[in-house]
Amino acid sequence: MDYSTKVTDALAGALDGELSADDISAKLETPKTDAQGDLAFPAFTLAKQLHQAPQQIAADIVAKIDQTGFEKVEAMGPYVNFFFDKSLFSAETLEAVLTEGADYGQNDRGDGGNVPIDMSSPNIAKPMSMGHLRSTVIGNSLANILAKNGYHPIKDNHLGDWGTQFGKLIVGYKKWGSEEDVKKDPINKLVEYYVRFHKEDVEHPELDDEAREWFRKLEAGDQEAHDLWAWFREESLKEFEGVYDKLGVTFDTYNGEAFYNDKLQEVVDLLKSDNLLQESQGAQVVDLEKYDMNPAMILKSDGATLYMTRDIATALYRDRTYHPAMNMYVVGSEQSYYFKQVKAVLEEMGIPSADKLVHVPFGLITVNGKKLSTRSGRIILLNDVLDDSVAMAKKQIAEKNPDLPNKEEVAKQVGVGAIVFGDLKNDRMNNIDFNLEDQLKFEGETGPYVQYAHARAESILRKAGDVEISANDNQISDPEAWDIIKELADFPRVVELALDEFEPSDIAKFSLRLAKAFNKYYAHSKILADDAERPARLALVKSVSIMLKESLRILGVQAPDEM
RNA sequence: GUCGCAAUAGCUCAGCUGGAUAGAGCAACGGUCUUCUAAACCGUAGGUCGAGGGUUCGAAUCUCUCUUGCGACACCA
Incomplete structure (x- = not known):
């Protein structure tokens, strides 16, 4: 028998209806030292009700209580301290652990519900840093915790494999790189191009135009751009796999950002048909005033999609594919506000699992108090x-x-x-x-x-x-x-x-x-x-x-x- | 400026839905290997819990104000 209910029952009997069983069990606390027993009831709360000193109340309870099944029950000042029957309690505990083995502690709270977990999510062509470690290991452990509580976690590596940085990367590669270089040391070379791009672009802003053009070509399905992208992605994944091997982390899906490319138009269409899109300074946004938040931008003024658009497509996909019990995002705390916006847009759209979105934020890793950044080279591999x-x-x-x-x-x-x-x-x-x-x-x-x-x-x-x-x-x-x-x-x-x-x-x-x-x-x-x-x-x-x-x-x- | 997160021992952090003398680990000092692995164990020292008010029988814990730090605040992700 569970000892806290045993204690609650004993107290309920002795208190003669002064407190409900729920009230009693809510007030029970674990003492700090063994000398104070294994579970304790503070008599303070009853002092007013009974017009008695708590010490007196504690003593009265002890006098009335049924002590069978306990080593002893004694009053210590205003507390009633319960000492468990050690041999009985240890026999029950060891029995449970030895018979259930690693399943000990397993429960069925989740009832098998699906929980996609957005985790790790490194960016292609950038090395994994200590920041990615956090999302990876926290997400991995949460998956295990979810499973231990009866949920069915689905670990999804939401790779950063799409975006304007590929335009920059292609420009850098074509200007300063070569196939042999990349093959020798893929990520380091790619990062080198990326960092150099940002250095040179300060004095040569026309580089930005070139990069934009290459990304436009990539989105339009240009063969050369696509081949380079696919190659960079493949080389990067090989390196990531090495890290995941070391960490012993596996994923159920690798649905990166590019996976949602063909699912973005539907998001825009849905928002339009729901009359949720508004034009604002040339861009298309969803007004979130009733949530007391800034508008969420869905399309840039040039018509291009954003991270938000992609995340809504992702949530929609997960909603349809998994009917999730929770839709979890293990992403840094700096994106807390952003995820509130995502959730609000999903709610506006009436997506069933909108209220199941859970952002699990975590703190920032810094070096000498400064944020990591690939561009500046301040990074810990x-x-x-x-x-x-x-x-x-x-x-x-x-x-x-x-x-x-x-x-x-x-x-x-x-x-x-x-x-x-x-x-x-x-x-x-x-x-x-x-x-x-x-x-x-x-x-x-x-x-x-x-x-x-x-x-x-x-x-x-x-x-x-x-x-x-x-x-x-x-x-x-x-x-x-x-x-x-x-x-x-x-x-x-x-x-x-x-x-x-x-x-x-x-x-x-x-x-x-x-x-x-x-x-x-x-x-x-x-x-x-x-x-x-x-x-x-x-x-x-x-x-x-x-x-x-x-x-x-x-x-x-x-x-x-x-x- | 607005919003969010934080502030506890020299350092890094615990302190469960408010409760009995505020706890660990590092670092410092001192003990413990002829006996199951000393990556361990035991002890000493170290704190007006950022500041001030409020609620309460009781506040590190709840609430308000302030200070300091970090982060976010539409055409990045």
Whole structure:
């Protein structure tokens, strides 16, 4: 039986109708220290109602309450503190984890509903930077969180594979580039052209006209322009795949911006037939005054489409294809206002899933407090950071565990894990001022810390050999074990919390709490000691290992058995 | 200028729908490996929770004002 309902029932009985069960359970809180029990009821709220001092009320409740099933219930000042029956509670918890395994914490809230997730979305011909890391790993983890809550996530890489930058790129390539150069080092060369374009265009504004002309040709289906575009796209994708491989992230669809080229006219037509389009300074806009927002521009004064047009086409496509339970966008917080506009336009159009649009924003990555920008060359290449981190992991292995088999593989798991975990452990809205040293920390509250706890647990299980692990015998006397049990029991709640807040960091924090509790236990208890409690301790270690691995999996981080 | 997000220990951050002495991790200092991996554990030190008002039995948490920082504010994405 769930302990919070047990506590609520006991209180409801003792309070004799002074508070409803819902009111009681809403007021229950988790005390800060073990000395204050496992769940507590503050008597303050009843003081006015009963015209008594809260201390007195707490004492009266304790006198009346039915204590069966609890270790004890006692009044401490104005609080009623409940101490759970530890052996019963741990038996139930371990039983659940061991029988359900990695499925422990799984729920059915989403009822199988589709959730397309717009994520990662790098721009063709530009390298992936730390900014893309955020959208990629947050989106990936949210997909896992959604699945854990019974939804069906659809990870969509909304590639930036269309737009005026291709005009610039083609101009740059034709002026300063060559086929051999691009083949040798695709993205770097393409970026070079792009950066040079922006440098030279300051003194030669006619370059802009050329670029506009090339993009116009591309949109008109010009063969040469199209071939170059397709080639740049292909070369870029090859490099992106390398990064996704390292991160272990896969996608269900790669419907980039170009995918919607033939779906834009319908959007314009729909808006027109709904009488939503207005002319404003030569451009076509949707008035959003009733939403208290600026108008949303759909067509430029030269008739060209915009990002907005494309995003509406995307939402429409997702609406028809998936009938989404949510339509999620993992995009930086600087686009919050923009997505409010998109949502408002969709609502005006009466698109069924308009109110399902969820923008999941995240904070900005800066360097020395400044925004990253490909043009200015102020950029941190994701690939480089991952490689540095793996190299660092390799070094650590050489120092700490030189006999480790498959060092290369483990170094990848640990190095990449450190970066991914580092991105996910804090509130996604926090801005991050990038610092390579901070990223390459493997001690304290880091991915490797959690991985290490898992590896230690696995190591013990290996040494224990082929023993039957079950939760039958649960008499663990180690005080540190209790903290572990409580964390394990808390996991299903954390899974739901992470969904409600769209916060992978809830899972990361859980994994840290569990790893910390386990490391403490490990340091103070002789787990493999040959005594009567050994099977119970092994059941605990097995449960910890399962849950550390599972919480890391939700984050998109690997959990090596040895490191 | 308007709107949004933020401000907690030297640094990076936790603090759940307001509740019992404000917590971690780094960094500093001091302990712990003949015993399950020391990427670990234990301890010491470190804070008028940006400022001021309000609501409340009770505010880091809710509300208002101000200060500071970042971001957004139609022909980029």
